[in-house]
Amino acid sequence: MKIEKILFVCLVLVLVPLNIAFAHKVIIFAWVEDGMIYSQSSFGSKRKAKNCAIKVENEKGFIIHKGLTDQEGNHSFKIPKNIDSDLVLTLVAGTGHQAQWKISIDEIVAKSSDKDIPTIMGKKENLEKSPSILKILTGIAMIFILAMAAKFFKKGKTLK
């Protein structure tokens, strides 16, 4: 019984500091969507990391973006042009509290190409600039077939 009490006290002593430590743990999570990078930051699972600095660096350590989180701990920014490496987002939430999230270049390229409006417009423009000759000829042939059909029907009506 005595041993059990000692174990229980030890467990409490271990868990209480651990819980406090978790309360101060800073978390940042980021993702790519519609040509933007979105991030959410918090202390643990409940407290939002408000007005905390966020810096974004490329692989060489150059800072490509800086900003502050809003009242909900969110921060977003447009993906700068000519990104050619992974990006690391660092959340600085006061002395000693820092968290990082890495976004791979593959994710940036893949998501941007699906949703980014300039990319879509560029694709559309290329599509329009290089129409298939076969399709053009088919279209013209169809117009003349329709015209011949119209002529046939008109002729029928005229004969009646």
Added chain:
Amino acid sequence: MHISEGVLSGPVLATGAVFALAGTYIGLKKIDYDRIVHVAILASAFFVASLIHVNIGPASVHLILNGIVGLLLGFAAIPAILTALLLQAVFFQYGGLTTLGVNVVVMAVPAVLAHYLFLPLLGKSSTLTFTAGFLAGLFSILFSSILLGLALWFTNQNFFETSLAIITAYIPVMIIEGIVTGFCVAFLLKVYPEIIPVKKK
């Protein structure tokens, strides 16, 4: 000039479809048996014209040629433009099937008006023929861009600035289209006058 799918509201699309159907019916009724081949030639020219891009500075524009189609065909321009737009939508994803009616109204109504406004000027003198062709081309694009702006404005009145921007963006196309139509009409009058209804009389 082609309005894509998902931009316009249901009532605007429905109104466009009704007007396009009515216009096509009148156009088919009015097509002269002997001029069906001309309708096919001009529909083919309209079908291909949108695929030819011209670079003006950083922008890329394409010809529309609804002015010359309307000038030479009158009401028959409506089924011609409908056919060409339908094929463009199917083959090249220009515009769309739900917006076909609105696109037909946007491009064919100014074309028919150009026929009644400028056809009487053709053949009187070479200068007047070129001027009539130029004005037909310019007027068709101007009026088409206004109709396009109105379609957007009726969908959402916040599109007013977009509508103005569209009309402004088409100013170079109006001038190019005017020059192309002017030269085409003057050339056709010399080498193939049968295609111009005024000459037939």
